Amino acid sequence: MEELARRFFPPYRRYLIWGPVTKCLEVGFDLLTPLVIAWMIDSGVNAGDTDVIWQGVGLLAGMAFLGFGVTLICQKMASLASQGVGTDIRAALIEKMGTFSAAELDRFGAPTLVTRTTNDVNQLQLAISMLIRQLIRWPALAVGSVVCALAIDVPLGLVFCVCLPVLAAVFYLVMSRSVPFFAGMQAKLDAIGRLVRETASGVRPIRAFNREAFQEARFREASQEQADMAVGAGRLTALLSPATFLVMNVGIACVLWLGGGSVTAGRLEQGQVMALIGYMNQLLVSIAYIANLVVIFTRAAASAERVEEVLACEPTVTDAGVCEQPTETGAPVLEMERVSFSFPNAGRPALMDVSLVLEPGQSLGVIGGTGSGKSALASLVPRLYDATEGSVRVAGRDVRDLPLSQLRRLVAFVPQRAELVSGTVRDNLRWRGEDATDDELWAALEAAQAADFVRRLPEGLDAPVEPNGRNFSGGQRQRLTVARALVEPSALVVLDDSASALDYATDAALRRALAHLPGSPARLVISQRISTVSSCDQVLVLDQGQVMGLGTHDELLAGCPLYREIADSQLRQEEAA
């Protein structure tokens, strides 16, 4: 919490100071009210002096009016500070997430990042607003009530002095036991978010496999766990209200009993006893609000911890800076030397001791069964992850020594999952080159075999793309993501199974186009199809993260049993088809 305050409060310091100050004025008016009423009763009503009554009415109206004014000012300051800090925290979270490598994204997971950016920041905004509007008001009103009661009559004021610590003890007991529930509730919300996301994005397979009941049961279980936590916390905090009212009502009874005796003895006026009852009520209301504040701040503390965890997370892939590094002309475009890699928290390595060399303009196919490490290998090139051991070099430089912006210009990467963002086709294509002309976009679409279907769209390049590109077929999405990578020239194009949804003829046309790209970039082509990799200058065969063969198609057919096995089985499938 302190870390967030130190970082995000300074621009809003004036609201955070002047807001509570204006609130203090309001508290002053609240504390004066019972005294004015006591004066009106004792010196006006009981003495039959109507002037005093009218003066009292005027005073009360004036204080109410001024109180209204300062409340409005304080409210405005609270809104400006809480919304401002919340917006700044969200911007910082988004900026931080932008620096995360795939390892950090794996570690947190998307649903919790969404909950932290939305729900947790909302909790913090509420706490800041309460900090300004209520944190001073209610404790000041509680203490002020005790002081005013003591000023009226010391023995009766002592009843207030007993009530306060008893109430504080009740709060401490209840809140110290409910805090763990609030932290748990946020974690359970993450789990619900994850399930909603899975269900929403996987609605088709869920229906196709009749898994609705299973998904529903999981969702019900997660909701029940969250509800149990909330009920546990609610059960404890629900004790607060009756317990405080019990203490306060005993206090009021004592004031009436002792006060009645004092009035009869002529030591106190009736109006003073009424003022004391008024202060007891103010103390009660203050304590009830303080209880609410404790709940809000406890939740906010749990949220602050979750937000701070994201902001404090240092990305494992660090940028080498902004200064472009000279690359070696004539050096291999890609060189891996004894590379091993393990995903964070994974049991066994995804790649073991992989070495390869890809010369400029050449192509390297990578083939292997599912889970053999092909995507892991591809993701090391643009540094989505860093190799655990060994070195990855692009254009003669270790990838860790190249600024990320330079590396990602040298390497055009097409990930396995064809993901588009909402906007237009043009917006999606311009990721590598913001200023790319229409001619350049159409050239990239032609090479990616996507020009035909984009041309058929009524709006062409301005055709809308819905979130996740859901208004395009899987094959169309794949071709658009390939086109996106081809918009600006690069030294190396990495295609991670980017033709899996294409038919054989389109796949072949894509390969031919890639071989004739302007600038002749090298290609790292990952695929499960022999036909896709067989025409590459070299093919790397992976099995469970290990290199089983590296050579031309013919060399591997002759010398790599696994490659021959894959080739035979695919040939048989084609014949059977």
Ligand SMILES: Nc1ncnc2c1ncn2[C@@H]1O[C@H](COP(=O)(O)OP(=O)(O)OP(=O)(O)O)[C@@H](O)[C@H]1O
């Ligand atoms: N984010 C991750 N965290 C932990 N382990 C992972 C992660 N991604 C993949 N793995 C594991 O690493 C191994 C290699 O995965 P990889 O995705 O590289 O395989 P692949 O050859 O590309 O498979 P496919 O052809 O099915 O895409 C697999 O055993 C997989 O279970």
